[in-house]
Amino acid sequence: MSVPHTAVAQPAGAGFCFDLIRRNAMLESMGAQTPRVKKTGTTICGVKFKDGVVLGADTRATEGPIVCDKNCEKIHYIAPNIYCCGAGTSADTENTTEIVSAQLKLQRLNTGRQSRVECAMTHLKRKLFRYQGHISAALVLGGVDSTGAHLFTVWPHGSVSSLPYVTMGSGSLAAMAVFEAGFKDDMTKEEAMNLVHHAILAGIFNDLGSGSNVDLCVITKDGAEMKRTFDEANPRKVRSARDYQFPRGSTTVLRQDIHRVVSVEERVEHVGSSTSDDLPAAAAGAMDMDADN
Numbered sequence: 312m313s314v315p316h317t318a319v320a321q322p323a324g325a326g327f328c329f330d331l332i333r334r335n336a337m338l339e340s341m342g343a344q345t346p347r348v349k350k351t352g353t354t355i356c357g358v359k360f361k362d363g364v365v366l367g368a369d370t371r372a373t374e375g376p377i378v379c380d381k382n383c384e385k386i387h388y389i390a391p392n393i394y395c396c397g398a399g400t401s402a403d404t405e406n407t408t409e410i411v412s413a414q415l416k417l418q419r420l421n422t423g424r425q426s427r428v429e430c431a432m433t434h435l436k437r438k439l440f441r442y443q444g445h446i447s448a449a450l451v452l453g454g455v456d457s458t459g460a461h462l463f464t465v466w467p468h469g470s471v472s473s474l475p476y477v478t479m480g481s482g483s484l485a486a487m488a489v490f491e492a493g494f495k496d497d498m499t500k501e502e503a504m505n506l507v508h509h510a511i512l513a514g515i516f517n518d519l520g521s522g523s524n525v526d527l528c529v530i531t532k533d534g535a536e537m538k539r540t541f542d543e544a545n546p547r548k549v550r551s552a553r554d555y556q557f558p559r560g561s562t563t564v565l566r567q568d569i570h571r572v573v574s575v576e577e578r579v580e581h582v583g584s585s586t587s588d589d590l591p592a593a594a595a596g597a598m599d600m601d602a603d604n
Contacts, residue, residue, distance in 0.1 A: 352520010354482030355385060355396035356510050357453045357462050358494065359475045360503035363531035364453035364460050367507035368396045369482070369515050370540075371522035381523045386537065390415050390426040393454030394528045394535055395435075398480040399447035399467065407448045411435055428454040428461035432471060440469025449479045455530050482514025482521040489513045500529065508542060515544045 339345060355368045372380035387395045387408035393415075397404025411434045415426045432452055439446055450465040464472045464479055476494050478486040489510040498506070504527060514521045522545055527538040 351399050351447070351481065352518065353385065353398035353480035354478070354486055354511055354514025354518060354521040355398050355451050355480050356478040356483070356486045356490070356507060356514075357396065357451045357476065358490065358498075358503050358507055358510075359453075359460050359462050360498040360500060362460075362500060363455045363529065364462055365500075365503040365507045366394055366396050366451060366453050366528040366530070367511045368526050369511055369521040369544075370524040370526060371515075371520070372401060373520055378522070382540070384526065384539070386526055386528045388412060389431050389452070390419070390454070391534065392456060392530060393426060393428055393431050393452070394530060394537075395431075395453075396451040396479075398449040398451075403446045403448045404450070407435065407438060407446060408450075411438070425456055426454075427456050427458070428452065428463070429458075432461075432463045432465065435465045436469045436471050439465065439467055444468040451477055451479055453528075453530060455532050460530075478510065478514075480514065480518075480521065482518035485513040485517040486510035500531075504529065512542070512544055 335345070352371065352373045353369065355366075357364060357366045366386055368385035370380075370382045370385065371378060372383040383401070385397055385404075387397055387405065389395050389408060389412050395408050397408060411431060414434055415431060418430070419426055431454070435450060435452065439448060444467045447467055448465075449467055452461075452463040452465055454461055462474065462477060464474070464477045475496075476490045478484075478490065480486075487510075490506065493506050493509070495502075507527060508525055511521075511525045515523070515525070523543075524540045525542040525544055527541045529536045529538065
């Protein structure tokens with residue numbers, strides 16, 4: 312019995328594949344716009360100190376080159392003892408953190424116990440890994456539970472890092488420079504808040520995608536303390552009215568049209584109407600006239 316010959320596809324060799332270079336060049340010659348990477352702007356960070364965790368974020372939200380919100384909130388609630396900073400697409404970060412927060416609340420109602428930070432981290436990384444990076448949410452997760460203080464970074468693809476101080480976002484390099492220079496073990500609460508404050512300021516002043524105010528969140532075993540608008544890094548200066556007064560003749564007059572304005576008065580006089588007693592008689596007279604016609 313003869314066995315028919317079947318062609319077997321051979322796997323491609325190792326290395327990069329440049330088969331689509333000519334196609335891309337042809338599309339560009341025809342006027343097609345090549346897709347560009349969308350740049351998001353944010354500076355978020357966190358640091359562990361002796362008694363807990365301090366999280367920080369800026370408050371600028373951008374739509375490409377446009378600043379669409381100057382005082383948005385990037386530190387999201389997960390549980391009473393767990394908070395999360397979000398960078399990336401605002402809709403993705405808010406939706407992801409809200410879903411995980413609801414799941415942890417159901418778990419607390421079922422078990423009657425405090426939520427663990429590692430449990431929140433597991434929920435986040437599994438959800439993001441399931442979508443293979445298509446959910447644009449880069450997160451800094453921090454909290455304090457019965458096992459101590461924890462600080463994690465969760466990347467959009469689902470990878471996780473646990474470090475004593477972390478930064479994420481477009482201003483993360485400037486913030487990391489501040490952490491590298493000023494971090495030390497067993498810091499006090501005030502030292503940690505000051506370090507995170509200056510790290511966010513470094514991102515605001517060195518990254519165009521970050522700006523406006525500084526938000527902090529201090530988490531200890533006693534609970535979380537949200538410090539909204541901890542510092543206004545770029546206060547808007549009030550301009551006086553005289554700055555906009557220009558002398559006559561500063562602008563060249565190209566055309567001058569003079570229109571005569573005519574005022575018209577309209578008077579409306581109301582003619583006295585019949586009383587209610589005269590209405591039946593008037594109606595009867597009208598009916599008689601119709602009958603005669």
